[in-house]
Amino acid sequence: MGHLHADFAGEVVLVTGGGQGIGRAIGRTFAESGAQVVVADVDERAAQEQVEWIEAQGGRARCVRCDVSDPAGVEALMADVAAHEGHLDVLVNNAGVMVARPPEELSVAEWDRVLNVNLRGAFFCTRYGLALLRKGRSPSVIHIASTRALMSEPNTESYAASKAGLLGLTHALAVSLGPEVRVNAILPGWIDVSAWKRSDLARQEALRPEDHAQHPAGRVGRPEDVAAACLYLASEEASFVTGQVLVVDGGMTVKMIYV
Numbered sequence: 001m002g003h004l005h006a007d008f009a010g011e012v013v014l015v016t017g018g019g020q021g022i023g024r025a026i027g028r029t030f031a032e033s034g035a036q037v038v039v040a041d042v043d044e045r046a047a048q049e050q051v052e053w054i055e056a057q058g059g060r061a062r063c064v065r066c067d068v069s070d071p072a073g074v075e076a077l078m079a080d081v082a083a084h085e086g087h088l089d090v091l092v093n094n095a096g097v098m099v100a101r102p103p104e105e106l107s108v109a110e111w112d113r114v115l116n117v118n119l120r121g122a123f124f125c126t127r128y129g130l131a132l133l134r135k136g137r138s139p140s141v142i143h144i145a146s147t148r149a150l151m152s153e154p155n156t157e158s159y160a161a162s163k164a165g166l167l168g169l170t171h172a173l174a175v176s177l178g179p180e181v182r183v184n185a186i187l188p189g190w191i192d193v194s195a196w197k198r199s200d201l202a203r204q205e206a207l208r209p210e211d212h213a214q215h216p217a218g219r220v221g222r223p224e225d226v227a228a229a230c231l232y233l234a235s236e237e238a239s240f241v242t243g244q245v246l247v248v249d250g251g252m253t254v255k256m257i258y259v
């Protein structure tokens, strides 16, 4: 991180789904840059682990249990941040769920769940967080979307729609919020989150050499790669960057494949 002058001392960074996976790396990276991190997650145990880790490193963090798919819960989360931190500098809308199911088998409840967490949740976090963000020093919102907003494997319709929806949301909010709050999106590709899960959860199977080799960058992504992109987009260096989409995928989406 040394080459980026991303000093977030005194800044408040809220990471939804910040208990594990990519959100865990994002929170840790901001904490290492001096930010006070609010970890909002449905999984209290994961969130608590994250807070303990950050505090053990000398950083500042606290967690709030929140299901971002519940707008009333999001409103309560922001009221809690208003009471404790009083302002918000960076909102990272990272909470997400995935359902893989053939189109003819996907239920209405499953569709709604994925859209309500990934897309509606992101919007209402910004909606209810806006008053706090306006009190921030140089506020910005970052959506953690996915390269699956651009390209798909079979049976991932709800996830793809939710992530593509985040791109439209990024554009519209950037225009609406103008100079007050910058809004950008990151599209992570294949990120190996196996070392970033709740400690009592099973690790996924090891990656194969070909998994790495198929990436133009020569390796599968790490959660830290996404966190570094977040740090940049939230930093003063990115003050002229809004409404943008940054693909962090080791070059996979620009690789032409001849079979």
Ligand code: ADP
Binding pocket: 016, 017, 018, 019, 020, 021, 022, 023, 040, 041, 042, 043, 046, 066, 067, 068, 069, 094, 095, 096, 097, 117, 193
């Ligand atoms: P990734 O690998 O993409 O980072 P994970 O599943 O490891 O995904 O992490 C997603 C995080 O989002 C988890 O900590 C999970 O508990 C959290 N999460 C999932 N659904 C919600 C929700 N409705 N509200 C808040 N957090 C959520």
